Amino acid sequence: MRPRLRRHVLPGFGLSLGFTLSYVCLLILIPLTGVVLRARSITWPEFVASVTSERALAAFGLSLGAAVVAAVVNGVFGLLVAWVLVRYRFPGRRLIDACVDLPFALPTSVAGIALTTVYSPAGWLGQQLAPLGIQVAFTRLGVIVALTFIGLPFVVRAVQPVLEDLDREIEDAAASLGATRWQTFRHVLLPSILPALLTGVTLAFARALGEYGSVVFISGNLPFRTEVITLLIVARLEQFDYAGATAMASMMLGVSFLILLTINLLQAWSRRRGALA
Amino acid sequence: MMAGTDRRTESRVVRWTLTAVALAFLLCFLFVPLAVVFMQAFAEGVRAYWMALVEPMSLAALQLTALAALVAVPANTLFGLAAAWAIARFDFPGRGLLITLIDLPFAISPVVSGLVFVLMFGAQGLLGPWLIAHDIKIVFAVPGILLATMFVTVPFVARELIPVMQEQGSEEEQAALALGASGWQMFRRVTLPNIRWALLYGVVLLNARAIGEFGAVSMVSGHIRGQTNTAALHVEILYNEYNFAAAFAVASVLALMALATLAAKSIVGRRITQ
Numbered sequence: 010m011r012p013r014l015r016r017h018v019l020p021g022f023g024l025s026l027g028f029t030l031s032y033v034c035l036l037i038l039i040p041l042t043g044v045v046l047r048a049r050s051i052t053w054p055e056f057v058a059s060v061t062s063e064r065a066l067a068a069f070g071l072s073l074g075a076a077v078v079a080a081v082v083n084g085v086f087g088l089l090v091a092w093v094l095v096r097y098r099f100p101g102r103r104l105i106d107a108c109v110d111l112p113f114a115l116p117t118s119v120a121g122i123a124l125t126t127v128y129s130p131a132g133w134l135g136q137q138l139a140p141l142g143i144q145v146a147f148t149r150l151g152v153i154v155a156l157t158f159i160g161l162p163f164v165v166r167a168v169q170p171v172l173e174d175l176d177r178e179i180e181d182a183a184a185s186l187g188a189t190r191w192q193t194f195r196h197v198l199l200p201s202i203l204p205a206l207l208t209g210v211t212l213a214f215a216r217a218l219g220e221y222g223s224v225v226f227i228s229g230n231l232p233f234r235t236e237v238i239t240l241l242i243v244a245r246l247e248q249f250d251y252a253g254a255t256a257m258a259s260m261m262l263g264v265s266f267l268i269l270l271t272i273n274l275l276q277a278w279s280r281r282r283g284a285l286a
Numbered sequence: 287m288m289a290g291t292d293r294r295t296e297s298r299v300v301r302w303t304l305t306a307v308a309l310a311f312l313l314c315f316l317f318v319p320l321a322v323v324f325m326q327a328f329a330e331g332v333r334a335y336w337m338a339l340v341e342p343m344s345l346a347a348l349q350l351t352a353l354a355a356l357v358a359v360p361a362n363t364l365f366g367l368a369a370a371w372a373i374a375r376f377d378f379p380g381r382g383l384l385i386t387l388i389d390l391p392f393a394i395s396p397v398v399s400g401l402v403f404v405l406m407f408g409a410q411g412l413l414g415p416w417l418i419a420h421d422i423k424i425v426f427a428v429p430g431i432l433l434a435t436m437f438v439t440v441p442f443v444a445r446e447l448i449p450v451m452q453e454q455g456s457e458e459e460q461a462a463l464a465l466g467a468s469g470w471q472m473f474r475r476v477t478l479p480n481i482r483w484a485l486l487y488g489v490v491l492l493n494a495r496a497i498g499e500f501g502a503v504s505m506v507s508g509h510i511r512g513q514t515n516t517a518a519l520h521v522e523i524l525y526n527e528y529n530f531a532a533a534f535a536v537a538s539v540l541a542l543m544a545l546a547t548l549a550a551k552s553i554v555g556r557r558i559t560q
Contacts, residue, residue, distance in 0.1 A: 025371040103552070118521045118537075119540050255401070
C-alpha cells in the first residue's frame, strides 16, 4: 500500500465512516442477525427435518445441478462471446457488446415470461425443438436455460478486460516457435485467462443458485421434478411454515458466504497473475 | 495445418465459425426473448397495448416502482459516496470486513433478502408483536418494498467508486486543502468532478436494479393490487391470469427502461475508459 503523507489531512473520516457503519448496521447487519436469531429458535431435529426432507433435497439437488450446468455452459460460450467481441471486427459489434448486459438490466420477471414464451412448445424456438423431441419449458432443461440467461454477462464481463490486456507479442512468439493456433490458445492464452474465467463462472454459479424470478415461470414448479430451492422457500413461507423457510434460507446464506470466500480467493489469484504478467 | 499459414491469427473459416456460434448463442438467449417481449405486447394491437398500460392497476404499479427507485437511488448514492470516501481515503481496522459486508446483498439470493425482512418485521417476526401493538405495517406494505429495494441495491455505487478513488489517490484533494479550500469545497470542486463518470455509472446500474427487483420485493409485497404491487410484480400477476398481452405490455415498458440503461451504461462506460 502506498504511504500516505500526513495521514490526517483529509477531512470527513468520522462523518463518512459513521454514516456508512450506521447504514450497514441498520439495513444489512441487524436484519441478517434477525435470521440467525430466528434460526436459533428452531430445534436441531426440526432444522434437520426441514432441510433433509425429500422435497428439500430434490430442490437443493436441482438448484445445484442446474446452476453448475448453466455456469459451465456460460463458461464455454461466455469465453467464446468475449473472444469474438475482443478479437474480431464485424458490423454491429458494439451494439451486441452493449446487449450482453441485458440480463443485468432486465427485470427477472420480464426475462422469465419472455423465455417461457420463446421456449414453450408453441414458441419461436420451442417449435423448432419440439419435432426433435426436446421440450424446454416446464422441464429441468427450462431451469437450465433460465439460469444460463441470468449468468451470461458474468463470464463475458470477467474475461473481456483480461483478453483486451493480453500482450499480442507472446502469441507472436509462440507462433514463431512453431506452435499451432490451438496450441497457443491451450498453453499460452488459456492459463492467463483462467483465473478471470473461473471468477466469472463462480459468479454465474452464485447468481444461478439464488435465482428466482426468471426460473419461476419456465420451470413449472413441480415438487420433486422442477422445483428449485428458492421456489420451495417461497412455498414454505406461503404456507406460513416460517421454521422451514428459515432453515433453508440459513443453508443458502451459508452457501453464499462460502461462494463469497471462493470469489475473494479467485480474485486474489487473478491479481497475482496480473502482477506477474 | 498448411505450411505458410499465418499462425498468429485464426484462419478465416475458424473466425467466421466462432463468430457465427457466438452470435447464435446470443440470439437464442438474448435477442429472441427480447424481441418476443415487444411482439407479444402488440399482439392484440396498439389500442389494447395502450389500454393495458393506462389501466389503473398498471399505473399504480408503475407509480410504486417509480417511488421505490426514488427512495433507493438517492439513499444508496449517498451511502456509496460516504462508504467510498471512508474506505478509499482512510485506513482503519476492519476495512476489508466492511467491504465484504457492503458486497453481501449481491451474494445473497433475492428470496433470502426478502425473507430477512419478513422474519424481522412480519407478524411472526422478531419485531412483529411490537409493530402490531403500535399499528405500524412494514411487511406486506409499502415500507417493506422500499426496504427490500434498498437492501438489494446497497453495493452498486460503492463498488464502482472504491476502485476508482483508490486508483486516483488523494494528491489533488490534499492540494486543494493546502490551498485553503474547506472540506466541502474540496469535495465539490475536486472529488466530485474526478469521480463523476464512475458515480453516474453506479447510479445507472443502481436505478435499473431498483426498478427491476423481483424476488426480494415479491417476498415482502403481499401482492395487494393497487397498493403493494410494483411493475415487475404486476407482470407476474397478469401473466398468471393468462392476460398475456397486458403482461407483455407492462413488461415492454420495463424492457424499454432496461434498453435505456444499456445505452446509458455503454455511453458512460466509454467516458470512463477515455
